[in-house]
Amino acid sequence: MTAPLVSIRDLSVSYRRDGAPSLAGIDLDIAAGERLAIIGESGSGKSTLALAIAGLLPLTAKVDGAILWSGQSRVPTGGRDIGFVFQDAAASLDPVMAIGRQVAEVARAHLGLSWADAENRALDLLRRVKLPNPETVLHAFPHQLSGGQKQRVAIAAAIAASPKLLIADEATSALDTIVQAEIVALIRQLVSEDGMALLFVSHDIALAAELADRIAVFSNGKMVELGSADAVIQAPAHAYTKKLLAAHIGLDATPMIPTTEHGHV
Ligand SMILES: Nc1ncnc2c1ncn2[C@@H]1O[C@H](COP(=O)(O)OP(=O)(O)OP(=O)(O)O)[C@@H](O)[C@H]1O
Numbered sequence: 001m002t003a004p005l006v007s008i009r010d011l012s013v014s015y016r017r018d019g020a021p022s023l024a025g026i027d028l029d030i031a032a033g034e035r036l037a038i039i040g041e042s043g044s045g046k047s048t049l050a051l052a053i054a055g056l057l058p059l060t061a062k063v064d065g066a067i068l069w070s071g072q073s074r075v076p077t078g079g080r081d082i083g084f085v086f087q088d089a090a091a092s093l094d095p096v097m098a099i100g101r102q103v104a105e106v107a108r109a110h111l112g113l114s115w116a117d118a119e120n121r122a123l124d125l126l127r128r129v130k131l132p133n134p135e136t137v138l139h140a141f142p143h144q145l146s147g148g149q150k151q152r153v154a155i156a157a158a159i160a161a162s163p164k165l166l167i168a169d170e171a172t173s174a175l176d177t178i179v180q181a182e183i184v185a186l187i188r189q190l191v192s193e194d195g196m197a198l199l200f201v202s203h204d205i206a207l208a209a210e211l212a213d214r215i216a217v218f219s220n221g222k223m224v225e226l227g228s229a230d231a232v233i234q235a236p237a238h239a240y241t242k243k244l245l246a247a248h249i250g251l252d253a254t255p256m257i258p259t260t261e262h263g264h265v
Pocket residue numbers: 015016022040041042043044045046047048049058203
């Protein structure tokens with residue numbers, strides 16, 4: 001087995017010195033190119049883990065343990081080595097900067113491209129995220145796009161510097177079901193084309209099962225279960241995972257039949 005892309009060792013995070021830890025004793029490896037879903041209820045620590053990996057925690061947070069990157073001679077940087085897509089695409093885009101320039105800026109800053117090359121790359125990325133009329137979108141501003149289109153732009157910007165890891169934190173949660181399915185399909189296609197690893201943070205266990213090779217279940221700042229998506233869905237080991245599955249079945253009658261896309265031969 002090759003070395004994992006990221007090894008997380010005994011990671012604990014507290015936002016306040018005297019407060020209860022938001023993450024405690026997390027051990028987790030992320031393999032290059034794998035799709036890993038992090039699921040759990042609100043407040044279970046999913047975003048804290050995502051931010052810790054991306055180096056985006058507030059400076060006041062107390063962090064113990066280690067996050068080790070293989071094959072990196074320097075500290076990985078957000079934007080370049082790690083792409084991050086947040087739930088609120090609008091908030092991650094600059095309202096007064098043209099879309100093309102925002103995507104190009106990432107490529108320029110991290111890949112050292114000229115503006116002309118970066119703009120070409122931006123246009124190519126807008127095509128890759130399947131925005132209609134990418135030439136027009138290049139010169140458009142965020143308010144001229146729908147929520148789903150803005151999220152596509154945010155994804156284009158996140159992958160502009162060809163990161164090895166794409167983190168999507170509830171990236172589809174604010175979208176309606178149809179758009180959500182389209183964005184999930186797009187993320188799946190992009191990570192497979194570029195060989196990126198994916199950390200997909202979601203409270204939706206069905207969505208996670210659809211997309212991920214492995215699922216990690218978080219509860220109260222701890223990782224209570226980690227396994228292949230099929231194993232976690234079909235034979236959950238932890239009572240909390242069973243509860244999440246039962247809650248899903250209660251809300252939605254469609255049976256969760258695991259797809260055959262989880263790497264079976
Ligand atoms: N900036 C912060 N300052 C203080 N406490 C925080 C901060 N961010 C998160 N927390 C606390 O840390 C815990 C874990 O929060 P986190 O956002 O990681 O959970 P989550 O699983 O992502 O939840 P959600 O599904 O609602 O996004 C919660 O108790 C939360 O209140």
